[in-house]
Amino acid sequence: MASHKYEPKNKAVKWFEDRLPILGLLHASVGPGYGTPRNLNYWWNFGSLAGFMLVMQIITGIVLVMHYTPDTSLAFLSIEHLMRDVNYGWLFRYAHSIGASMFFVVVYIHILRGVYFGSYKSPREVMWWLGLVIYLLMMATGFMGYVLPWGQMSYWGATVITNLFGAFNFFQGMGNGILHLLWGGFSVGNPTLQRFFSLHYLLPFIIVGVVILHIWALHIPRSNNPLGIDAKGPGDKIPFHPYYTAKDAFGLSFFIVIFAIFVFYLPNILGNPENYVPANIILTPPDVEPEWYFLPFYAILKSMPSKLFGVLTMFASILIFFVLPWLDVSKVRSAKFRPATAFFFWLFVINGLFLGFLGTVLPTKILIHVGGGVTALTLGRIATFYYFAYFLIILPWVSRKEKTRPVPASIAQSVLDARKEA
Amino acid sequence: MTTNDLINHKGEVTRRNFLYITTSVVGVAGVAAAAWPVIDQLNPSDDVLALSSIEVDMSPIPLGHTITVLWRGKPIFIRHRTPEEIAKSVADNTAPMIDPAPDSTRAQKAEWLVQIGICTHLGCVPPDYHGGVPTEVEYNGWLCPCHGSYYDTAGRIRFGPAPRNLDLAPYKYLSDAVVKIG
Ligand code: HEM
Ligand code: FES
Numbered sequence: 196m197a198s199h200k201y202e203p204k205n206k207a208v209k210w211f212e213d214r215l216p217i218l219g220l221l222h223a224s225v226g227p228g229y230g231t232p233r234n235l236n237y238w239w240n241f242g243s244l245a246g247f248m249l250v251m252q253i254i255t256g257i258v259l260v261m262h263y264t265p266d267t268s269l270a271f272l273s274i275e276h277l278m279r280d281v282n283y284g285w286l287f288r289y290a291h292s293i294g295a296s297m298f299f300v301v302v303y304i305h306i307l308r309g310v311y312f313g314s315y316k317s318p319r320e321v322m323w324w325l326g327l328v329i330y331l332l333m334m335a336t337g338f339m340g341y342v343l344p345w346g347q348m349s350y351w352g353a354t355v356i357t358n359l360f361g362a363f364n365f366f367q368g369m370g371n372g373i374l375h376l377l378w379g380g381f382s383v384g385n386p387t388l389q390r391f392f393s394l395h396y397l398l399p400f401i402i403v404g405v406v407i408l409h410i411w412a413l414h415i416p417r418s419n420n421p422l423g424i425d426a427k428g429p430g431d432k433i434p435f436h437p438y439y440t441a442k443d444a445f446g447l448s449f450f451i452v453i454f455a456i457f458v459f460y461l462p463n464i465l466g467n468p469e470n471y472v473p474a475n476i477i478l479t480p481p482d483v484e485p486e487w488y489f490l491p492f493y494a495i496l497k498s499m500p501s502k503l504f505g506v507l508t509m510f511a512s513i514l515i516f517f518v519l520p521w522l523d524v525s526k527v528r529s530a531k532f533r534p535a536t537a538f539f540f541w542l543f544v545i546n547g548l549f550l551g552f553l554g555t556v557l558p559t560k561i562l563i564h565v566g567g568g569v570t571a572l573t574l575g576r577i578a579t580f581y582y583f584a585y586f587l588i589i590l591p592w593v594s595r596k597e598k599t600r601p602v603p604a605s606i607a608q609s610v611l612d613a614r615k616e617a
Numbered sequence: 618m619t620t621n622d623l624i625n626h627k628g629e630v631t632r633r634n635f636l637y638i639t640t641s642v643v644g645v646a647g648v649a650a651a652a653w654p655v656i657d658q659l660n661p662s663d664d665v666l667a668l669s670s671i672e673v674d675m676s677p678i679p680l681g682h683t684i685t686v687l688w689r690g691k692p693i694f695i696r697h698r699t700p701e702e703i704a705k706s707v708a709d710n711t712a713p714m715i716d717p718a719p720d721s722t723r724a725q726k727a728e729w730l731v732q733i734g735i736c737t738h739l740g741c742v743p744p745d746y747h748g749g750v751p752t753e754v755e756y757n758g759w760l761c762p763c764h765g766s767y768y769d770t771a772g773r774i775r776f777g778p779a780p781r782n783l784d785l786a787p788y789k790y791l792s793d794a795v796v797k798i799g
Contacts, residue, residue, distance in 0.1 A: 351741065355763060358740040376656070380665045381689040382740075390659065477685055477692040477734075479741040481762045497764055502738060502780050559765050 201228055224414060229435035232420035234606050238312070239418065239439075240446035241305040246406065247447060248298035253399050255291040263343065265392035267385045270345035271473045289462040295337050296465045297454050299488035302330060310519070311540055313528030314419040320520045322412035327516050329405050334489070334513075336398040339391040341486055346470030351483045353383045353391075359496075362506040382476065422602070422609055423528030430607035482555075490554030491547050495582065497558050498575035508579070515586050522586055525594035532600040535593050543585045550578045670799030672791065675729060683745050685734060688798050692734035692742050693786050694759075695796075698770065702747075703727050706771040715774045716782045723771040723785065731788045731796060732772045736761040738779035743768060759783070 201222035203209045212218055222228040262281050264273040277284035306326065309315055315323040342353045357377050364370030379386025417426065426432050433439075457464070465487060469480045485493050495512050499505030523536075530537040553575045561568035603609035671688050675695055678684050683696040698706075706720040724730050736743050743759035747770065756769040756776065766777030773782045788796045 351763075355739040355741065358738075361740075375661055376659050378661075379659055380661050382691050382735075384690050386662070386665070476690065477687070477742055479743070479762055483741060483763045497778070500778070502778060505778065557765055 201226075224410065225440070226436045227434040229414070229417075230426070230429075230432035231418055231435045231439055232426040232431060232606055233433045233438075234420050234422060234610065235418065235439065235442075236421050237442075237446055238304070238308040238421075240443055240450075241301050241308060243443040244301045244447060244450055245298065245305055247450075248294060248301055249399065249402060249406065251294050252291065252298060253403075255287045255294060256396070256399065258287045259291055260396065263392075265343065265389050267345060267388055267474070270343060270388060274344045285462075286458070289458045291340075292466060293454065293457045293462060295340065296486075296488065297450075297457070298333065299337070301450075302333065303488075306330065306516075307544060309419075311530045311537070312419055312421060313423050313523070313525075313530065315520045316523070316528050317520065318416045319412075319419065322409060322416075323520060324517060325405055325409040325412055327513075329402055329409060331513070332398050332402050332405065336395060336402070337486065337488065339395040339398075342388065342391050343395060344470060345388065345474045347472045347474055347478075347480050348467045348470040348483070350383060350474035350476065351479055352485055353387065355483060356485070357383060357387075359506050359509075362503045364503075419528065420606065421529060421531060422606060423531070424602060424606065426606055428605065428607065431605055484555055487551065490552075491550035492554075494550040494552075494554035494575050495579050497554070498572065498579045512579075512582060515583070519586065519590075523590045523594045525597065525599070527599045527602055532602050533593075533597055534600070535597045536590070539585060539589050539593065542581070546578050546581045546585075550575070550582065553578065670797055672795060672797050674795045676794040681747070683747070686798075688786065693798060694730070694732050694734040694745075694772075694783075696730040696732075698724075698728050698730055702770045706769065709769065709771075709773075712775075716780065718771075718773055718782055720771050723773070723782075725788075725790065729794075729796075730772060731786050731798065732783040733786050734759075734783070736763065736766050736779055737774065737781040737784065738764055738766050738777070 201212075201219040203212050203218065208218065219228075259277070262273060262277045262284060264270060274288070277288055309323065309326070338352070338356060342349045357374060360377060361370040361374045363373060375381065377387070378384065379390060420426065467484070469482075472480075484490065492509050492512055496505045496509040499508050525533060525536070527533055530540055553571055556562070556571045558570065558572035558575065560571045562571050562574055563569035603612065668689060671686065673686055673695065675697070678695065678697045680697050681699045681702075683694050685692045685694055687693070703720065706723075710719045720727070723732075734742050738761065741761050741763040743761035743766065746760045747757055756767050758770045758772060758775075759768040761767075761777065761779070764778050766779035767775050768779075768783055769775050771782075772785075774780070786798050788798045791797050
C-alpha cells in the first residue's frame with residue numbers, strides 16, 4: 196500500500212488546510228500517508244518512547260519550576276517543601292527524576308538499535324548526527340538538572356564535571372579563566388546554580404527543535420528496518436497509521452507500567468542517598484559519582500593517566516559516533532547478515548556495561564585476586580581499549596573482510612520465505 | 618542595476634562591491650561587539666570579586682593540627698607542622714615526584730603550611746590523613762576520595778591522576794602568627 200495524499204472531505208477543514216497545510220504534514224509524517232516498512236520489530240518502538248519521555252520531562256519540569264527556588268540558600272529547602280507539603284509534589288519530582296533515567300534507557304536502546312541494524316549508514320548520516328546532537332543536549336540537560344536540588348552529589352558532581360574544562364590549560368591562566376567563566380565565581384556557587392537553572396529550562400526546548408529536524412531527515416529516506424534493505428514496492432510497506440501507531444501505543448503501555456513501578460515503588464533506587472544531604476562546600480562525600488547514565492564515560496576518564504588526556508579521551512568516546520558511518524564500510528546494513536559484526540557488537544554492549552560498573556569503583560581497588568591482583572584501573576584500560584578498538588580497528592577491518600549472509604531480494608520476499616518455512 | 622551586475626563585472630571593483638564589503642564588515646563587528654556582553658556577564662561579578670582577602674590568626678592551632686577556613690568560597694588548609702613532619706618532607710625532596718618541589722618552596726615559614734584545599738585533579742576536597750592511612754601507599758598527607766590522588770605532608774602530589782601539588786594560597790605575614798590571605 197503506497198502512501199497517498201491528504202485530501203480533506205470536509206469543506207471547513209479544506210478551507211483551513213489551504214491556508215495552513217499542517218494536517219497534511221501530520222498525515223504524511225505520522226499518519227496513513229507515511230509508508231513504513233512492514234517488518235519493523237519492537238526495537239523500532241524506542242523512537243516514539245523517547246518522544247514520549249521528552250514530553251513527560253517538559254510537563255513535569257514545568258510543574259517543578261512552580262515550586263522550586265534557584266538560590267543556594269533555598270534550593271534544597273524548596274525541594275523538601277515540594278516533597279512534603281505540595282499536593283502530589285512527590286509525584287512530579289519522582290516522575291521527573293525517574294523520568295530522566297527512563298529517557299536515557301530508552302535513548303541508549305534507540306542508539307544501539309541503530310548501530311546493530313546499520314541505521315547510520317547512507318543515506319541516513321545526517322539523521323544519525325542529529326540524533327547524536329540530541330543525545331549531547333540531553334547529557335547537558337541531565338547534568339544541569341541534577342545540580343538543581345543542591346544536595347551533596349549535586350554540588351560535588353558539578354564541581355568534578357566543570358573542572359574537566361579546566362584541563363584545557365594551554366597557556367598560563369586559560370584553565371582558570373574557563374572555570375571562572377563557567378562558575379561565575381571562584382568555585383561552584385550561587386551564580387552557577389542560577390545559570391544552570393536557566394539553561395536546564397531552555398535546553399529541552401532546543402531538543403524539541405532538533406527532534407523535529409531529526410524526523411524531517413528521517414522522512415527523506417524513510418525508516419530503516421531489521422533487514423536493512425530498502426523498502427521498494429508497495430508490497431514492502433504499510434501505512435504508519437493505524438499499524439505502527441497501534442504497535443507503538445501497545446509498547447508504550449508496557450513502558451508506562453515499568454515507569455510507574457519505579458515512580459511508585461522504587462523512586463530512589465537509581466539516585467544516590469547522599470543527595471538528600473544539603474551541599475557542603477568543604478566536605479567531599481567519600482564516593483562522588485555521576486548519575487548512572489554517565490558512568491561508562493566516567494570510567495574512561497578515570498582510566499587515563501593524565502588529566503588532559505583523560506578528558507580528551509572521554510569526549511572522543513562520544514564524538515567518535517559521529518564518524519561511525521565512515522568507519523563501517525560494509526554494503527550490508529543489518530548485523531543480521533553480518534555474524535562477525537554482530538558478535539563484536541554484543542561484546543561492545545557488554546564492555547559498555549562493564550565500564551559502567553567500573554565507573555563506580557576506585558581505580559586502585561583490586562577486582563581480580565590472582566598474582567599481585569588486577570586493579571580496576573587495569574581493567575578500565577582494557578575496556579577503554581576495546582571501546583575504541585571496536586570503532587577504529589574492528590569495524591573498519593571486519594566490514595571489509597567479512598563474508599555476509601545472503602540478503603533477501605525484498606522485504607515482501609523475506610516475509611513469504613518465512614511463511615514457507617513455517 | 619541588479620545583483621547580476623556583480624557577476625557581469627567579474628574582477629572589477631564596483632561601487633556596489635565596496636558597499637557590500639564595508640556593510641558586512643560593520644555588521645560582523647557589530648555582532649561581535651554585542652556578543653561580548655553576553656559572554657562577559659558569565660564572569661565573576663564585582664561583589665564576588667570584592668570578597669577577596671581574609672585575615673587569620675594561626676596562634677590557636679595546636680602543633681600537628683589542620684584547620685580549614687573559607688576564602689573566595691574555597692577551603693584553605695592551614696596546618697601547623699611538627700618538626701618530624703618537616704624533617705620527613707625535607708628528606709623526601711629527592712624522591713620521584715609528579716610535580717617536583719623542594720619543601721622550602723611550600724611554606725614561607727616551615728611550620729605553617731597555607732594551601733588551597735582543592736584537589737588539582739577535578740576539584741574535590743581531600744580529607745586529612747596525617748593520622749592513619751587507608752591504603753598500602755603511605756604519604757600521610759591528604760588523600761582525595763574522588764579518584765585517589767595522594768598528597769604528602771607538604772601537599773605535594775605523590776600518586777594518582779592530579780597533575781599539580783596543592784596550590785598555595787597567596788598570603789602575607791602581618792605578624793608572627795597572623796596571615797592575610799588574598
Ligand atoms: C530533556 C529533558 C529533561 C531532562 C533529561 C531533565 C533531567 C533532570 C534531572 C536529572 C533532574 C534532577 C532530579 C533530582 O535528582 O531530583 C532535574 C531536576 C529539575 N528539572 Fe529537569 N529535565 C528535563 C526537562 C526539564 C524541563 C523542561 C524543566 C522546566 C521547564 C525542568 C525543570 C527541573 C527542575 C525545576 C528541577 C529541580 C527539581 C528536582 O531536583 O527534582 N526539567 N531534571
Ligand atoms: S578530584 Fe581528586 S583525584 Fe580527582
